[in-house]
Amino acid sequence: MSRPSETGRLDQLIGEARTGRPRAIGRLISLVENQAPELPALMATLAPDTGRARVIGLTGAPGVGKSTTVAALVTELRQRGQRVAVLAVDPSSPFSGGALLGDRVRMQQHALDDGVFIRSMATRGHLGGLAVAAPQAIRVLDAAGFDLVLVETVGVGQSEVEVAEQVDVTLVLLAPGMGDGVQAAKAGVLEIGDVFVVNKADRDGAHAVVRELRNMVALTQRTPADWKPPVVSIVAVDGTGIIELLAELDRFFAQAAASGLTARRRLARARREVESLVLARLRAAVPTQGRDGLDALATAVANGRLDAYTAADRLLVSTPSGSTTA
Amino acid sequence: MSRPSETGRLDQLIGEARTGRPRAIGRLISLVENQAPELPALMATLAPDTGRARVIGLTGAPGVGKSTTVAALVTELRQRGQRVAVLAVDPSSPFSGGALLGDRVRMQQHALDDGVFIRSMATRGHLGGLAVAAPQAIRVLDAAGFDLVLVETVGVGQSEVEVAEQVDVTLVLLAPGMGDGVQAAKAGVLEIGDVFVVNKADRDGAHAVVRELRNMVALTQRTPADWKPPVVSIVAVDGTGIIELLAELDRFFAQAAASGLTARRRLARARREVESLVLARLRAAVPTQGRDGLDALATAVANGRLDAYTAADRLLVSTPSGSTTA
Numbered sequence: 001m002s003r004p005s006e007t008g009r010l011d012q013l014i015g016e017a018r019t020g021r022p023r024a025i026g027r028l029i030s031l032v033e034n035q036a037p038e039l040p041a042l043m044a045t046l047a048p049d050t051g052r053a054r055v056i057g058l059t060g061a062p063g064v065g066k067s068t069t070v071a072a073l074v075t076e077l078r079q080r081g082q083r084v085a086v087l088a089v090d091p092s093s094p095f096s097g098g099a100l101l102g103d104r105v106r107m108q109q110h111a112l113d114d115g116v117f118i119r120s121m122a123t124r125g126h127l128g129g130l131a132v133a134a135p136q137a138i139r140v141l142d143a144a145g146f147d148l149v150l151v152e153t154v155g156v157g158q159s160e161v162e163v164a165e166q167v168d169v170t171l172v173l174l175a176p177g178m179g180d181g182v183q184a185a186k187a188g189v190l191e192i193g194d195v196f197v198v199n200k201a202d203r204d205g206a207h208a209v210v211r212e213l214r215n216m217v218a219l220t221q222r223t224p225a226d227w228k229p230p231v232v233s234i235v236a237v238d239g240t241g242i243i244e245l246l247a248e249l250d251r252f253f254a255q256a257a258a259s260g261l262t263a264r265r266r267l268a269r270a271r272r273e274v275e276s277l278v279l280a281r282l283r284a285a286v287p288t289q290g291r292d293g294l295d296a297l298a299t300a301v302a303n304g305r306l307d308a309y310t311a312a313d314r315l316l317v318s319t320p321s322g323s324t325t326a
Numbered sequence: 327m328s329r330p331s332e333t334g335r336l337d338q339l340i341g342e343a344r345t346g347r348p349r350a351i352g353r354l355i356s357l358v359e360n361q362a363p364e365l366p367a368l369m370a371t372l373a374p375d376t377g378r379a380r381v382i383g384l385t386g387a388p389g390v391g392k393s394t395t396v397a398a399l400v401t402e403l404r405q406r407g408q409r410v411a412v413l414a415v416d417p418s419s420p421f422s423g424g425a426l427l428g429d430r431v432r433m434q435q436h437a438l439d440d441g442v443f444i445r446s447m448a449t450r451g452h453l454g455g456l457a458v459a460a461p462q463a464i465r466v467l468d469a470a471g472f473d474l475v476l477v478e479t480v481g482v483g484q485s486e487v488e489v490a491e492q493v494d495v496t497l498v499l500l501a502p503g504m505g506d507g508v509q510a511a512k513a514g515v516l517e518i519g520d521v522f523v524v525n526k527a528d529r530d531g532a533h534a535v536v537r538e539l540r541n542m543v544a545l546t547q548r549t550p551a552d553w554k555p556p557v558v559s560i561v562a563v564d565g566t567g568i569i570e571l572l573a574e575l576d577r578f579f580a581q582a583a584a585s586g587l588t589a590r591r592r593l594a595r596a597r598r599e600v601e602s603l604v605l606a607r608l609r610a611a612v613p614t615q616g617r618d619g620l621d622a623l624a625t626a627v628a629n630g631r632l633d634a635y636t637a638a639d640r641l642l643v644s645t646p647s648g649s650t651t652a
Contacts, residue, residue: 135634279609308461
């Protein structure tokens with residue numbers, strides 16, 4: 001248990017975050033990032049205040065204009081009086097912390113606006129990884145009263161798919177002149193996009209990208225089948241098409257509320273989060289030392305003295321039960 | 327336990343695989359792919375016969391010439407009388423089974439050679455995923471007496487890193503004209519390469535790629551620090567440079583044996599494999615149904631009635647201990 005003074009400090013941070021104070025919100029997200037011991041208390045306190053924010057994922061290859069698009073969306077949403085949080089995650093790289101916010105020069109116009117919160121987050125090495133860290137950070141922002149949470153990720157391989165699992169709706173961003181045909185074809189991006197956005201629509205080749213994308217989307221099997229992902233053309237740098245994009249998002253949320261899709265996605269997200277926490281705790285209970293610990297058994301497997309199944313059996317016998325670790 | 331007739335059938339398959347019969351080897355790898363109930367018995371039988379094969383990972387972006395390079399390596403190794411297995415894996419896509427062997431026309435010259443075994447393997451959805459399936463398939467090929475096992479993967483995002491964890495040495499393949507500068511810069515490929523190979527070295531821009539790569543490799547922090555990854559130029563389509571590439575591999579294996587690197591990597595691999603099996607079994611023991619099952623608790627979390635930590639605690643209490651599931 002936390003000491004009373006620590007609990008008081010946490011309560012104060014939570015109170016300040018609820019009034020939208022950026023420093024308090026940032027401190028709470030740092031607790032998420034650092035797997036702080038206060039996390040269970042924090043999440044238990046925040047739980048009743050969550051579920052209101054729309055959580056929007058934005059993904060796309062480097063160079064398509066993600067930061068510019070986020071900035072344009074934020075500008076329009078602020079004019080409508082909405083409070084917006086931007087969370088940038090890079091779950092794919094085990095090596096670098098990522099400079100995802102590096103070129104976020106365009107976001108500086110929002111730096112002094114308390115209705116906008118911008119934060120990058122490292123999730124690698126986190127207990128349970130992105131499946132735990134992203135929902136926790138989203139809950140902090142949700143409880144802090146943001147109407148929208150934009151989760152931005154770099155577009156490499158598996159990371160889009162992982163981020164799509166954490167959000168209510170996924171925007172896939174493309175641009176003309178980024179290589180051979182529609183880059184979305186790789187890595188299953190066609191399957192995860194709820195709305196496709198072609199940025200730099202004033203450039204040569206934009207029409208071809210839109211046309212090709214529409215054809216590919218029409219051919220892609222999707223669940224649920226009742227939503228046909230639209231393809232929206234924008235020029236993020238001057239705001240062209242942003243109003244139309246937000247209208248498509250509204251249309252998505254209305255239909256997803258009626259069909260129960262948003263509720264189903266949120267349930268699946270909660271399920272993965274709980275399961276990840278349980279697995280992380282079970283994993284922590286696996287002994288490494290001793291005659292039947294992981295170190296000794298792995299050595300025996302590497303040397304061909306034992307197979308991995310027999311090693312796993314022995315390790316399970318020496319692992320305390322769930323009830324004793326809880 | 328297996329019935330006697332099934333055990334007899336498995337023993338017969340293992341016996342035939344040891345003599346190098348491709349159909350028997352293929353059947354054993356299918357057991358791995360399908361998580362067959364015979365797997366623990368199979369792995370226990372094979373364990374003493376493993377640890378001899380050199381396991382070589384080969385990765386690179388689509389279009390750099392992976393298949394052609396594999397074919398050229400196989401041709402030269404066969405001339406030296408070595409038996410070679412090729413295992414193609416695509417761990418990154420949750421959607422398609424992958425057509426990794428689709429353009430393997432060049433491999434057809436080896437189709438009737440019993441000293442060559444070629445197989446693609448799906449690992450998504452496998453109990454424990456690639457961390458379990460790849461070492462198991464490699465053990466089958468190792469026990470079947472292949473001198474080298476080439477593990478080929480498509481070069482997208484996280485998959486190279488995952489495959490690098492399964493092999494003794496990682497070759498990273500590049501080619502000129504594949505986009506902006508050295509494509510390796512993305513996704514941490516520089517950190518995982520033990521030997522860099524520039525294919526299509528007769529084309530314009532190949533010298534620039536080699537030079538740029540050498541500079542980047544020199545600047546990359548690596549573990550262990552005592553091996554400086556060489557950059558080898560080849561023209562896979564006519565076999566140019568393949569002898570030099572194999573010489574660099576020999577040099578790597580000699581140094582890695584002396585420094586203990588190969589032993590350390592094999593131990594880390596065994597450790598991940600055992601841990602993955604343990605976690606998969608613990609996960610299977612988590613209850614989904616009932617008042618304190620995963621379904622009900624995830625619903626409470628999604629609705630904000632409960633936080634994920636409290637849900638995880640309750641789920642752990644209702645999870646049987648390791649000893650009762652083993």
